[in-house]
Amino acid sequence: MAKTLLEIVEEIKQHIPHFDCDTAAVNRKKDNGLLIDVREPSEHETESVTGAINIPRGILEMKMLTLEPNRSRPIYLHCASAVRAALSAEQLHRVGYTHLYVVTGDLKNIIQAHST
Template identity: 40%
Template sequence: MLVSTQSLIQSIKKSLRCIDAIQAKQALVTGEGILIDVREPHEHQQQAPKSAINIPRGMIEFMLPQKVPNPDTQIFIHCAMGGRAMFAAEQLNRIGYTNVTVIEAPVATICKCFDD
């Protein structure tokens, strides 16, 4: 039997740290951290927070260790609606990152919050 994507996301979410866009902005302003947009490059080019680094979900475990070698770095992940960010955060936890947070908000909300 196939598991629905929504069921899988809800299952994964239980083990992840999730916050809203305002909390993420406050954390990034007061501490050291990095904002990662796991959408595809064409989506990122259309609309993205100025401070976000684009690493597509399918490449996150290959590219992030080169950009962020410290596994304890505070990492905030977002996508368009949250699903890809959940999967990316789960994968980063699996490879050893210890401080990964998913921003639960539509990309438009994140952009508005971070670009204000």
């Protein structure tokens, strides 16, 4: 039986932490984590977190392997709803990244939390 997207995201939450935008911002400052925006470039250009690296979900694994070869560096992933970010975290987990976090909250709050 096919799973819904929400069921898949719930499964991902069991092994990849999800943090609200404020908690993620505090943690990222402490651990020098990367903030990756997995939305499409057109979405990122319209509105984005200053300093976030835009790598669309479709090419994330390929780009991350060269961008950050240290697979234990903390990586915080966000999109506009946390769904693409969760799916992206799952893919990075499969290629060996170990400290992955999904940032939750609406985009405006994510921008505000990570811009201070």
